[in-house]
Amino acid sequence: MINYLFREQNWKSQLSDLITDPYELLTTLNLSTDQLLSGALLASEQFKLRVPRAFVRKMVPNDPFDPLLLQVLPHHLELEDHINFVADPLGEEEATQLPGVLHKYESRFLLTLTGACAIHCRYCFRRHFPYQDNLPKSKDWAHIKSYIESQAKINEVILSGGDPLTLSNSKFKLWLERIESIPQIKMLRIHSRVPVVIPERLDHELITMLKQSRLNIVLVIHANHANELDDFTIAALAQLSATQITVLNQSVLLKGINDSAATIEALSYRLFEAKVLPYYLHVLDKVKGAAHFDLEPQVINQLYTDVLATLPGYLVPKLVREIAGEKNKTPLYGEIH
Numbered sequence: 001m002i003n004y005l006f007r008e009q010n011w012k013s014q015l016s017d018l019i020t021d022p023y024e025l026l027t028t029l030n031l032s033t034d035q036l037l038s039g040a041l042l043a044s045e046q047f048k049l050r051v052p053r054a055f056v057r058k059m060v061p062n063d064p065f066d067p068l069l070l071q072v073l074p075h076h077l078e079l080e081d082h083i084n085f086v087a088d089p090l091g092e093e094e095a096t097q098l099p100g101v102l103h104k105y106e107s108r109f110l111l112t113l114t115g116a117c118a119i120h121c122r123y124c125f126r127r128h129f130p131y132q133d134n135l136p137k138s139k140d141w142a143h144i145k146s147y148i149e150s151q152a153k154i155n156e157v158i159l160s161g162g163d164p165l166t167l168s169n170s171k172f173k174l175w176l177e178r179i180e181s182i183p184q185i186k187m188l189r190i191h192s193r194v195p196v197v198i199p200e201r202l203d204h205e206l207i208t209m210l211k212q213s214r215l216n217i218v219l220v221i222h223a224n225h226a227n228e229l230d231d232f233t234i235a236a237l238a239q240l241s242a243t244q245i246t247v248l249n250q251s252v253l254l255k256g257i258n259d260s261a262a263t264i265e266a267l268s269y270r271l272f273e274a275k276v277l278p279y280y281l282h283v284l285d286k287v288k289g290a291a292h293f294d295l296e297p298q299v300i301n302q303l304y305t306d307v308l309a310t311l312p313g314y315l316v317p318k319l320v321r322e323i324a325g326e327k328n329k330t331p332l333y334g335e336i337h
């Protein structure tokens with residue numbers, strides 16, 4: 001088990017001590033605050049800056065184009081309207097069956113237990129999601145259970161963003177036990193960015209809980225750039241390889257951040273050092289406020305062609321797009337236009 005004692009804060013105190021002020025973020029990195037046009041501040045009011053200090057320490061000071069900084073720094077371009085970039089690009093309102101239950105695919109559904117995230121990613125397709133109307137309470141569990149039991153093909157629950165690993169271990173355990181109590185559920189998938197941005201979250205209590213579960217556990221982390229994976233993060237993730245937990249990574253292709261084959265290749269190799277396999281490489285979901293991260297189809301096709309030619313197959317993430325109403329994520333290679 002990794003020794004976290006040398007880190008000055010445990011994960012809960014890190015979570016309550018995030019940087020939320022764009023001026024503080026830029027001055028911490030020794031950067032000019034001149035770029036904070038009023039539009040950027042308004043963007044931060046609409047979707048608040050949130051970033052753990054541990055993640056900021058992975059950024060390169062004095063570099064206004066640092067690929068980690070660009071993922072979190074509010075930008076005035078977020079206020080521009082673009083055709084096809086909408087508040088709910090994946091039709092999640094329509095897929096919501098009950099508070100917290102998003103059912104898009106036959107054998108699995110998403111359960112959102114919290115609207116909170118440790119970090120606010122400016123490209124997030126749920127940045128406008130009305131979490132306040134969609135969080136299940138304890139009293140809703142009976143309805144959720146009945147819903148699952150009415151859908152014989154469901155065998156997997158996906159806990160997804162807001163980030164389920166921002167919950168305390170006791171709350172997480174409560175929901176884990178509820179899910180375990182339904183015999184038809186065989187797998188639990190946990191989508192979380194927290195192990196990357198606050199690696200201390202992978203604490204002994206959580207790992208023991210997951211190890212002891214009767215469910216097959218899949219943890220899908222979210223890193224977009226190799227710089228997110230410092231040695232401490234690698235060690236925290238690598239300890240999971242001694243458990244039965246499968247650990248995968250998903251990324252989003254982002255202009256100016258990871259839009260080169262070399263960057264995706266470096267990320268895959270770094271993930272493998274942590275025994276994490278690349279899973280999905282998502283084309284940006286067309287969410288309002290994120291158009292400036294979008295890439296031209298030919299850039300994506302060339303990048304992926306180069307990645308395929310360089311990486312061993314087991315380190316190549318699947319290039320996909322999620323299309324509202326489709327029965328699965330859509331594989332894209334050679335199909336982008």
Ligand code: SF4
Pocket residue numbers: 117118119120121124125126127161162163193222
């Ligand atoms: S749901 Fe995931 S991608 Fe969206 S802001 Fe939270 S951590 Fe980032």
